[in-house]
Amino acid sequence: MTEDELPESLAEIRxxxxxxxxxxxxxxxxxxxxxxxxxxxxxxxHPELYERVAECQSPVFIAIELEGDVVTMHATAPEEAPTTRGFASILAQGLSGLTAAEVLAVPDDFPQSIGLTRVVSPLRISGMTGMLLRAKRQVRAKAMM
Structure with missing residues (x-):
């Protein structure tokens, strides 16, 4: 997927x-x-419906719903971790409403493309990448059901 092929929701955020x-x-x-x-x-x-994102230092949990072929991402992140919470919000807003195929086609390096690599620590970018990869894994698993 090239930069121009990024789903509109994520392209706008970027x-x-x-x-x-x-x-x-x-x-x-x-x-x-x-x-x-x-x-x-x-x-x-039902906390068991969520998956912990181990790559994040803060306790971040995500859950993907797939209704028909439309994805909805839910995430929780503590208010005292605004950077992590911001990343979770970007993904929840950017991935929700996309089809499973669109989510799976999002480049894994999307977090590096939004211009924050020099503003926040690499560990935080890694956390957002972890959220994206887990979301894609959940979409893949649910799409195969």
Whole structure:
């Protein structure tokens, strides 16, 4: 998948970051952290529906739903970890609504493409990459059911 083939939702997010000077990108990431969609109530009492993202230092959990061929990503991340929460929000907003094939075609290096590699630590970028890879693995597993 080339840069131009990135799903529109993720391409828009990437472009929003790249259009800003580097110092302002962190502020946009913090804004995303405040926009992490709430998971549906049925997930609150069932933590087993989530998968822990071990690559993240903070406790981040994701769950993928596949209804027909449409993906919805749910994520939880603590408010005291705004960078990680921002990354989870970017992926939840960017992947939800895509088809399974579109999610699976997202380049694994998408987190490196949004212009934050010099603003946040490599460990944090690695955490976002871990979230994306786990989301893709869950999509693959659910699509095969």
């Amino acid at each position: 472009d929003d970051f790249l259009d800003l000077p580097e110092p302002e990108r962190l502020q946009l990431l913090l804004e995303f952290s405040q926009e992490l969609p709430e998971a549906p109530p049925e997930y609150a009492d």
